[in-house]
Amino acid sequence: MARLSAETPFLHPDVELTEAQLGRYVEIGKGSRIAWSSFDDYAYCDRYADVANASVGKFANIAAFTRIGATDHPLDTAACHHFLYRSSDYWDDAEVDEAFFEHRRSRRARIGHDTWIGNGAMIKPEVTLGDGAVVASGAVVTKDVAPYTIVAGTPARVLRLRQPPEVAERLMALAWWDWDHALLRERLEDFRSLPALEFLEKYEG
16 A cells, blocks of 8 residues: 555654645655645655645655745844744743734745655745756755756855756646646656656657
C-alpha cells in the first residue's frame, strides 16, 4: 500500500501546524513548523523545515532545515526586540501588536511548481520562485528567481539555467503538475526515462 494518500497529509512526529492548508499527497517532515502557509498537492518538506506566510506549489521539494518566509524584526524603531509586538509576554496590561503580525503575514513568499529548495536554504518574505526553479543548499534568496533557473550563494545569484528558456516555456504550458494521479502513474516511465525535450515532443498537443 502506498505510504502517501490523497485524503490525509503524512505528518511525521513533532510537526507544528498553525493555520496551514495541506493538499493531496503532501508530506511534512519531522519537527517542521508550518504557519499561515499552504502546501499544494504532492509538495513536501523534509526534517525541521520552518515555513511561514508562504504559498507552496505542486510537487515542490523542500529539503531539511530550510527556512521559507523568514520573519523580520522592525528596524526603524528605537528597539528591534520582540517585546515591541509580543508585549503581552512581558506585561499583564499590554497587548500584542496585531497590526505588526497582520503586516508580517501579508508578506507572502511564493514557491512555484516543481521547485527544489536545498538543505539549509532561506527564502525571504515576498520572494517568488518561478516554476521549476532550484535553490542550492545554504543559499539566501532575497530576490525573485525566474522559472527553471538555478541559484546559489549568499545572497543568491544565478548559477545556470535548469532548462533553456524555450523548453521552460513549453514545460509551463504543458503544466504536467495539473495531471491527475492516474495519468501521472500511466506516464511514470516516461517521466523517468525521457529527457525534457523528448517528453514534451511526446505529450504536447
